Structure formats: C-alpha cells, structure tokens
C-alpha cells in the first residue's frame with residue numbers, strides 16, 4: 751500500500767503542500783511543520799504535485 755512520509759526535520763513549514771492539497775496535508779498545532787490529515791490518505795495527483803513543489807523535497811510517496 752502506498753504511503754506518504756514527511757521528513758519533519760527538513761520541513762520548513764512553508765505551507766505549500768497545504769495550499770496545494772489540503773485534503774491530505776495540514777500544519778501541525780504549532781503551525782511549524784506539515785503533517786498528514788489522516789493516517790492512510792488517498793494518494794491522488796495533488797499529493798504528487800505537492801511533493802514535487804515542496805521546496806525542501808521532504809515529502810516522499812512510497813509506492
């Protein structure tokens with residue numbers, strides 16, 4: 751099963767992924783790092799686009 755992994759150490763909290771795919775990504779309670787909305791989100795095209803546009807390249811989609 752595909753899985754999304756966010757390297758929160760490298761995440762700068764820019765919010766790009768949240769803007770591009772709010773169904774899957776949100777900012778944590780401190781608004782500092784991205785996190786997943788759900789444990790096992792559906793892997794849609796916007797997920798791949800958010801990963802591609804992440805400036806820190808810290809979103810990985812594991813097939």
Ligand code: SF4
Pocket residue numbers: 756760761762763764765766767768783784800803804805806807808809
């Ligand atoms: S786009 Fe990347 S660096 Fe920006 S908040 Fe999302 S995971 Fe973090």
